[in-house]
Amino acid sequence: MAIRMPFGPVRGLLAVVLAASLGVTVSGASSAAGEPVPASVGSMAYAADNLTGVLTVRGGQEVLTVDPGSLRSTVAGKDYPVSTRPVATTKRANMLVVDTSGSMGASGMQTVRASVAAFLADAPKDVAVGLVSFSGTAGIDVAPTTNRAAVQQAVNSLVSKGETSLYDAVALAAASLQGYDDRSVILLSDGGDTASRKADQASATAAVKKYGVRTEAIAFKSAEADASVLKDFAQAGGGSVAAAGNAEAVKAAFEAAAKVLDSQVNFTIRPEPGLSSVLPVTLTGMAGDRPFSVRTTFDFGAPAPKPSSTPAVAAPPVSNPSAPHPPLARLNALSQSNTMVFIAVGAMFLGLMVLALALLAPTLRSRRSKRVDAIERYVNPTTSVPYAGSSGVSAASLSANLVNIGDRVMEGRESTSKTMALIERADLPLRAGEWWVLRIVAVFATTATSMLLLRGGPLTTLFAMLLGVGFGLVLPAFVLRFLAKRRSKKFEAQLPDVLTLVASSLSTGFSLLQALDAVSKDAAEPAAKEFSRALAETRIGADIGESLERLSERTGSSNMRWTVMAIRIQREVGGNLAETLRTTAATLRERESLKRHVRALSAEGRLSAYILIALPIGIFLYTMQTNREYVELLWTRPLGLAMLGMGVVSLVIGVYWMRKVVDVQV
Known part of the structure; x- marks a missing residue:
């Protein structure tokens, strides 16, 4: 007993010290692990008594996984169950809004290229990424797409110059994300706004709120940046502001933004039916081993009207004097179109x-x-006769x-x-x-x-003017030749019947003039009009042979020339004119039948020629409406102009070649 007694107090003291040290260690670890993580909700919607949305947690460089079993929700002070589903089923888009003003400099643009490359490598593949650059003006360089190479190529071509139109860029980026369920923006800027014309800070912030765009702002060279403006954008979109004073910090901020997209989750809250008005919504849970809590408000809409025993009478619409009249509103919208x-x-x-x-x-x-x-x-014929x-x-x-x-x-x-x-x-x-x-x-x-x-731009306008002038000069001549050829063919198709009618009239004892007069009265157009004109010429003193010769020149009919030649030969050497005209009519019918047979056999080739000629023109016009930027390379780049010229020359040669192939002379 004497030996064990001294060790008892020692063991007790050691136990106390060990317990104290373990307590401090556990307490410290618990404190680190229990630090709340920032989070936000967006894309909230209420349908079929279900409140849905996207939960976003921000773990910085760490991808946090939300524990579905830990999620709890409170709507208007009442607890409701929460369920989750993968966010990959949501249509997501992220717009990179990059400052390319002169203050960025060459080193700043190099930082942007490297940072965007890191973001594109880490961002989920289902997220569509677009690009808006702004300096003196703001514009969409790349619409949201899953083609990462196209986005990186556009970023690599950015050049630092000009002033800063920050507000225009933010408003444009927010509006361009319509149609996506989850919308976010990564804004990189190193200064305030000096050149915006279409939006100010208030309207740009309102656009972020209106379209529900989560804004992650990166204040590059934060000593020069207007942090208050970036903070307003981030608060309006439920995002955050990261100060990045060097290239490594910018790259880390972009990578953290990509990790945020990986930590998103879809949630569904099933509150009691009949909710209305704007109510507070709270969502809590664990992301990894860290808690989070989000508090927001949501408008559940107006309450449903109570049934009434008396029929409701619709109140007459009250006109708002300050609201523009619909026609005036349309006129105002039209006045803002392109000049x-x-x-x-x-x-x-x-x-x-x-x-x-x-x-x-x-x-x-x-x-x-x-x-x-x-x-x-x-x-x-060469005299121009004015008329009053x-x-x-x-x-x-x-x-x-x-x-x-x-x-x-x-x-x-x-x-x-x-x-x-x-x-x-x-x-x-x-x-x-x-x-x-x-x-x-x-x-x-x-x-x-x-x-x-x-x-479009000046080059597009110049190209359109040249194209329009060319078509305007060529199209009337083409239409005139088409109409003349069509009428000439119709006359030649009627000529065998006309000659048969003349031969029948001659056989019954009529003279040639009387036979032609019967044709002018009984034949169809255009034969009746042409022979009537030839007959009128003979009545004022012209020779019948010369009148018919002018008729053949006027109609461009080779068959009529042969007929006139036969009539002249008969008048010089004598013979039976009626029989000669019958033989000529039979020959013309056989030739016409052979032409139609050849035309039927060559129909497939002609149809193929029409399709091959119209195909490049049709594709060009269609692509102008669907992917204009792709087609504009034909007249905005030297190589494109060369390709356009070669294409037009090849098309002309092809038209001539195919026309000769299907043109069979009989």
Whole structure:
């Protein structure tokens, strides 16, 4: 006993000291582990009596996993159960808003490139990432996309210059994230705002709140940054502000922002039905071994109306004097559109108005003036015969002045005679001056339409103008040739029947003039009109052979030339003209049948040619509306201009080649 007694107090003392030391250690560890972690909620929605949202916890460089079993919620002081699901099922987007003003410098942009590369490597693959850069102006460089290489390439091309339009950039980034369930912004700036024109601090903060955009602000070179502005943006979006005075701190801030996206979780609260008005919502739980607590408010909407025994009468709408009238509101919205659109629409309206006046001008002429005009043209085809419109119609006088200007321009040109021949073959009531007015109107209309469809910067506008002018010059001539050719083909298709009718008339004892008069009365258009004109020429003294020869030139019909040749030979050497015309008609029918057979056999090749010609043009117009930035490289880069020129030349060669392949002469 004497030996054990001294050790008893010693052992007790050691036990006390050990217990005290363990208590201090455990207490310290518990304190470190129990430090609350910052958290926020966003994208909250209430539907089918379920309150849903996205919970975001910020563990800095650490990815924290929310414990679903620890989640507790309180709505208006009452506890409700909480369930979770993976956040990967949520459509998420993050917009990088990068300051590229001159104060950033080359070293600052190098820091941005490295930091963005680290963020893109750590961010979840399902998160769409976009880019907004701002200096003197703000613009979307890359829309939210999962193509990380495209974002990094755009960041690598950023250059530091100009002033700072911070507010414009924040408002633009917030609005561009519409359509996503979870929206966040990483804002990197080293200064205040000096150049914003479309937004101020209040409107930019309101945009962050309106679209529910979580804002993570990084104050680069915090000694120069306006920390209060960045703090306001972060508080409005439920985010945070990280001060980064050097490149390593900026990179660490971006990596921490990526870790935040990895720590998100979707939650669903099932409160009691019938909640209304704005109520407080609290969400608590554990993330890893650290607690968190989030308190916010949510508007559950207006209370449901109580059933009434008397039918409710709808109150008449009360007009708000301060609210703009709907038409005025639309007018105000229209006035804010691109000025180039108004110019294009105005030019189009002017062109269409002049076109209408030019088209109405021939209908305002009297019958007498038309007969006199026809006689003057017959006597001297190269003479331009002016006509006097009705003095009481201002539209006629205006169109007459335009046509007189066109007559003076077209007079003496080598192409005028060919153009008038095509107009006559197409049976269009147009003079040379009227045709000139139509071409000018076509240039205005196509230029306005092209500028309206291809609106953009100066290079795009110049390209649209050149394209419109080219189409305006080519399109009327193409349409005129098409109409003339179509009428000529229709005449040739009627010619065998016309010759059969003439031969039948000759067999019954009619003269050739009497047979042609029967054709002018009984045949269909355009044969009736053309033979009536030839017969009218013979009645004022022209030879029948010459009249028919002019008819063949006027219609451009090779079959009619052969028919005239047969008639002249018969008149010189004699013979049975009726039998000669029957033989000619049978030959023409066989040739027409063979042409149709060849046309049917070549239909597949012609259809393929049409599709191959229209395909690049159609894809170009479609891509202009869906991915304009991709197409603009064709006229904003030297290589693109070369490719565009080679493509147009190849298309022209292909059109000529395919046309020759399917054009089979009979």
